[in-house]
Amino acid sequence: MSVLSIDLETFSDIDLIKCGVYAYTASDKFEILLMAYAFESDKVQIVDIASGEKFPDEIIVAIQDETITKTAYNAQFERTCLSSFLKIPLSPVGWSCTAVQAAMLGLPLSLAGVAQVLGQEQQKMREGKDLIRYFCIPCKPTFINGNRTRNLSHHEPEKWRTFKDYCIRDVEVEMEIRRKIAKYPIIPKEQEYYILDQQINDRGVLIDRKLVGQAIACDKLNKEETFEQAQRLTGLNNPNSVAQLKGWLLENGVEVESLSKKVVTDLAKESDGEVEQLLNLRLQLAKTSIKKYEAMDRVACPDDRVRGLFRFHGANRSGRWSSQLIQVQNLPQNHERDLTLARDLLKQGSFDELELFFENVPNLLSELIRTAFIPKPNHRFIVADFSAIEARIIAWLAGEKWRMDVFATHGKIYEASASQMFKVPIEEITKGSPLRQKGKIAELALGFGGGAGALTAMGALEMGVEASELQQLVTAWRIANPNITKLWWDIDKAAIKAVKDKMPQTIGGIHIEMRSGILFITLPSGRKLSYIKPRIEINKFGREGITYEGIGTSKQWCRIDTYGPKLVENIVQAAARDLLAESMVNVAKARYKIVMHVHDEIIIEAPMEFGSLNGVCDIMAIAPNWAKGLPLRADGFECDYYRKD
Template identity: 60%
Template sequence: MKTISVDIETFSSVDLGKCGVYRYCESPDFEVLLFGYSIDGGEVQIIDLVCGEKIPPVIISALSDPTITKWAFNAQFERICLSRFLGFPAGTYLDPTGWHCTMVWSATLGLPLSLEGVGSVLGLEKQKLQEGKSLIKYFCVPCAATKSNGGRRRNLPQHETEKWETFKAYNKRDVETEIGIQEKLSKFPVSDTEWDNYRLDQIINDRGITLDMDFVKQAICCDEVTKTRLRSLMQNLTNLENPNSVQQMKEWLADNGLETDTLGKAAVAELIKTAPADLGEVLSLRQELAKSSVKKYTAMENVVGSDGRARGLIQFYGANRTGRYAGRLIQVQNLPQNHLPDLEDARNLIKSGLFDAVDMLYDSTSGVLSELIRTAFVPKDGSRFIVADFSAIEARIIAWFAGERWRMDVFENGGDIYCASASQMFHVPVEKNGVNGHLRQKGKIAELALGYGGSVGALKAMGALQMGVLEDELQPLVTAWRQSNPRIVKLWWDVDKAAMTAVRQKTATETHGIRFTYQSGMLFITLPSGRNLVYIKPRIGVNQFGSDAITYEGIGGTKKWERIESYGPKFVENIVQATARDILAEAMLRLSTSGFEIVMHVHDEAVLEIPSGISSVDEICRIMAEKPKWANGLLLSADGFECKFYKKD
């Protein structure tokens, strides 16, 4: 036995979508129903565990044998569920060594993150059975107790024997589909380095991170108290039965002389600026009431395990265009920032239940709760967090690719890229909080919005107008930035030309150390790390401006498989972000090999749980900033700090 392909069907009363697989398996009623497997691509066998069949001992042994490769689509689910089935104690799981994921393999080639989607795109002979969703709903989740079903809350094989046989066929087909994917993708194997990255990702997800649940519960309670008070105030001011109702509120505003088509966040913010004082007060209350600061706290309650740790928060290769990690469940990749100068004091007030004090001391209780979300993540007893992140990583990478020397000099000398960019654009010295310091903000906006071909629209989307930039300053800002960064602009169009040549001539070409290859109906962009970005079925089309452009197939803005348009600056964005991902992945492997425990990572930042008195921020940052062998000339830097709860420094 060299490989075994596995697919299981399970039951649990815990909502998998809300709580994640780790919490799902902790339910007392969790059960593995069917175990489908194939050895070395042979005939699929189905073990009906509900009806008393047993998994052969040789297969049980294989599940923990690192020399035998276990394949599954979304292998994390099978590995964690089977850990519980095999009797592993809470918080411990099968070693991910030897476990490979067909979903990850598919993602490395730009394919969907669903078994059904991959099978469809690849045109597999044996596709996932369509009736699967209804079968899962019938057998895998609790049912409503009714007179007709005798008041039962779960459907078993004896309740629908025909359905059960179909369910077994569905389980078998899933294994067959997974094997079909492996066969189809065999020409494009995943590198050993990526499997090492995947294994570390699984270790980090298995380890989890502690949540301060006393604080979380008080935050949820505070939110409810605040919302009750705000609703009461709005009812007193408007006499509306339901001041949350958009229709009722729009009618009330119209009756009081203020017409509006929408009560969206941006619209309400604009209305407040010009509304009469009494209407402005109501709109401000509505704005406060609409804040969703409590949603992530509720997600924490759903996800937390019996040992107080949240697991499964990171999705490996979640962004399959670049291979970057994505957030799941609590969505740690989009946590609100914290700016309160007295963050710990505010946190203590919430945790102590002193909600009236919070209301008295701060302008917005909802705003405080939002800023405190990060602080719910805490180290285990006897440890502290060290948080380390790369400094201006994307700005460094794009300057390195483009050879934009003045930018690289800034990084080499430890300068501030926003000040330097403003200085380059406006031809005057700019110092943070010093001479021409007011221009730094314009430099920052330009840096964040314009590096990947963005123009006036990108500046607006970045909030330039809200930050005080005038409308007639936007185009000159774009022009000034591009004139200051001619090599970056050249990089965009050199990449565009190279990609077009590869697709049009079905050949290989190279620019700026990046290789472009057309093979098997796919465009491969090979990064300096050796990893490929893959664009399926590329072809030359005509864009909205009447120029030639590359289109390819992938998951687009509609979240469906569709044809997507791209061009040089967009490819550059993918290349830069993918390279930043590779640098982070290598850094995390180095940290792990050095014995450090990563409990979470967000964008270009790693959060480590370190025993008190052991190691230092400088040591962590030094390891983080080591330059990969393939990145000759790239200037890396990492900053870090210690904290007793997670926050932005």
């Protein structure tokens, strides 16, 4: 089978980073400037399309031939650009993404970052960013540049020659990366998931453009009124200014170091009079969820569908999808009962009525963000998600029988957890019971080694748990879940032993081994989690632990420490991802069209007369062969716009 490596340099008047490749290539100003390519390990060739050179016929044939593997770093970009430029819909079948292959090894997400970590001879040219800024995006017209809005090849011939070298180098770097990680190929099942991911991104999801436009207009009007109200209340020139606000609060007897959302929210609850009014106005002015409406408007293609929202293997440790452009994985929840009325009034531009019927318009606009995603005419959404998937997986992996029994029967894990922890019959733990609250917060915070700090971070104190009870809750949960607690430390010991002694270890269905300077944890699905250059060091607990190289919380490549409970968290989240991917493939094979997926939830755009919620949930509840005995369950609803049930 032949392999064709490709890299493109392109131009568009649309911002690629803010709007994504689909909107970028939908512009009538979009064009391909350069294409560098190489078959197999041949010398890299360059086609200067901007200067009038034509695509070689063999390239056009190869691009459409699914038996020829096309590779690129972030291959979605090249495939989408070629589809648009050649006006040929290109299937993702036959495409392989080197960025995905690198991400599966726990390497950085950028081409330059991977080449640097691998210590390659060929590195990405540093001049690239300046050259892209010069040739690939519109320029500001000035007297000096003759008022042109774009730089062409003949304006700077020397720069253009360097730009061609840069394009060639990118292919050389990608080819060398592929050679270096060739012994860790993308397994067939993952390639199947990647193809489905690309199909979902290509399909996109429709947005209610009228709702989006009116939401932006309503927010602007509301912000202006709120700003003027704050001015009248405080007499300040700019009540948005942190310094001016702090000064006003100090004059009114309130000293604060920060005006973060949490600080202002807590302070507003404790205050009254003008201070309370001002703090609530501040919360309204600082509300940023409206930016998602602006992102929708920006990202939408001419057919009002937003595409490219999901990054395959975007979460570095677990391999879960990440979200981009609109960030659908952190949409505000909706609690308003009459969403349909609110949507209708907003779309009509009836802002006065909105204010009359709904107490807090900024909050309402936040709650309506989900509802801007809609099915196309004569279709409806089927929304289905796994029930308590991570809690089920960790119970299954650890063999925590009482939890497995709960999930195989009534599924009330919060009540059952409280019953187990406090030795109270489950029948006595009702929905409003304080014990259920404690069971719930313990379940949410303690599954991966969390302590009192995790309970606090999860909001235990706000839920009514006393500070003196926190450690008792931790102890009670661990006593109630001895097999899960044991799993944490069994994985910890096995991982340390694998790194120290270079001997493979197996814990239940988890296999751990060191190979070629990488710690691999093989999941029950057969997929491997990778930890680069691990070593044993004394950790913050004063005992031996593992550190490895990876992308840290600062998004920089650094050394990260880990231990058993954290590794178990990676394993559980990765297994949940594998179950979601498998179920999406099965749902797609049943001819359902997936348009979005959020965490453990699938959103399907289905014709009115096709399929059913029960049919989708039944498919999702089928455990794959590698997950025998895992009790799966999916629930959901059908709707005319996206929402939380």
